[in-house]
Amino acid sequence: MNDINLLPLTSAYLDLILEWRNNPEVRRNMYTSHVISKAEHYAWFKKLESDNTKQCFIFVLNGVPSGFISFVDINLNSKSATWAFYSGNTSVRGIGSLMEVSALNYAFSTLGLHKLSCEVLEFNNMVVRFHEKYGFHVEGVFKKHHFSEGEYWDIYRLAIFNEEWARCKLEINLKKQSISPGSSYRENVFFTNENIIGFSALSGDCNQIHLNKQYAIKNGFDNNLVHGFLVGSVFSKVFGTRFPGDGCIYISQSLSFLSPVYPDDLLEASFVVLSKIGRKLVVETSITNLHSNKKVIDGVAELLISMDSQIGYLNQYL
Known part of the structure; x- marks a missing residue:
């Protein structure tokens, strides 16, 4: 478990954060991108000490100073502020998430803010998505x-x-709680003829067994069939958005198609975590037709979860 502290900035840390601030990657994303001199840096700190609209912190991870967090334009009347941060140690996996969560908790729990803002230059679009x-x-x-x-x-x-x-915070907690062996998730889904037509157009699979009801009946089915991979797409949807969520990618997925699915059949997709080693997750996947009570798809997925999902600190700190 990570030990996190936000220490108010003091003169003892000035040389360290000057080194971080003058890193070319940090400077490039600042409004003032020149190399800052020691005299300029110390003059900035002297002004900071008497400015009650600003608060700056050293982000300490497991006893090691690892980043800088600042709050400016603090207005306790409107309960608003603007914040920024940069890491002093990008080799630490997930440090950006740790700093973001720490700053948000401080802003809303300690400062009691109503609104927190930030600004990002357009060429740093990854940070926009990160904040979102x-x-x-x-x-x-x-x-x-x-x-x-x-x-x-x-x-x-x-x-x-x-x-x-x-x-x-609640959504993050739900996601973090979902990635341990034995955890499970269920979601209901159905597919319409419009879905079938759309999938046929996108995939190029225009087999008449899917598009023509009479053709399907002649071939021994009760109705035209939903594409097997369209039915199985619910696995990808859930993995990427619900369980475990953003940043999850496939390593492999086995699929056994056991029974036909017809338009508007109500289905239940089930997920059970079999194992978790590091970022690798093995999940049992199945889909059951709730009308017939028959299992229609069975399989096992291997996933690589996002780095953020590895940060056990979030569970404790949120």
């Missing part, structure tokens, strides 16, 4: 607002409200 994963939403874009490297760049303004973070 933790509940932020884009409020607006300042078009061609920042000049850097010979070009004008858009600035994305994102924000999150306290109730959104509360909801996001």
Whole structure:
């Protein structure tokens, strides 16, 4: 389990964060991207000490200073602020998630904010998506607002409200609780003729057994058939969005097609975690037709879960 602390910035850490701040990858994503001198850095800190609208912290992971978090434009009347962060040790897996969660918890639980904002330069679109994963939403874009490297760049303004973070924390907890051996998940689904036609167009599988009811009946079925891989697509949908969720990718999936599925049949997809080793997850998958009570698909999936799902700290800290 990771030990996390946010320590108020003191002069003892100034040289360390100057080294982090002057890293080319960090500077590139800042509004002031030049190499900062020691004198400039110390002058910034002196102003910071007397500014009650700003709070800065050293992010300490397992006893090691590992990043910098700042809150600026703190307005306790409107209960709002803007924040930013950068890591001093990108070799630590998942450190961005740890810092994001720490900052959000501090903002809403300690500062008691109603709204937290941040700004991201357009060329750093991965960070926009990263913030969105933790509940932020884009409020607006300042078009061609920042000049850097010979070009004008858009600035994305994102924000999150306290109730959104509360909801996001719950969703994260549900996902984290879902990735241990023995855990299970179920979801109901059905497929219409419109789904069948759409899948045929996308896949190129225009077999008349799927598209023509009379043709299917002549071949011994009660109705036209839903494509087996269309039925099985519910596995990918659930893995990528629900159980375990974002960042999960397939390694393999076995499928045995046991019984036909017809349009509008109500199905139940079942998932049971068989094992988890590191980021590798093995899940038993099956689909049952609730009308006939027959199993229609059986199989086993091997998955690689996201790095974020590996962060046990989130369970404890959320």
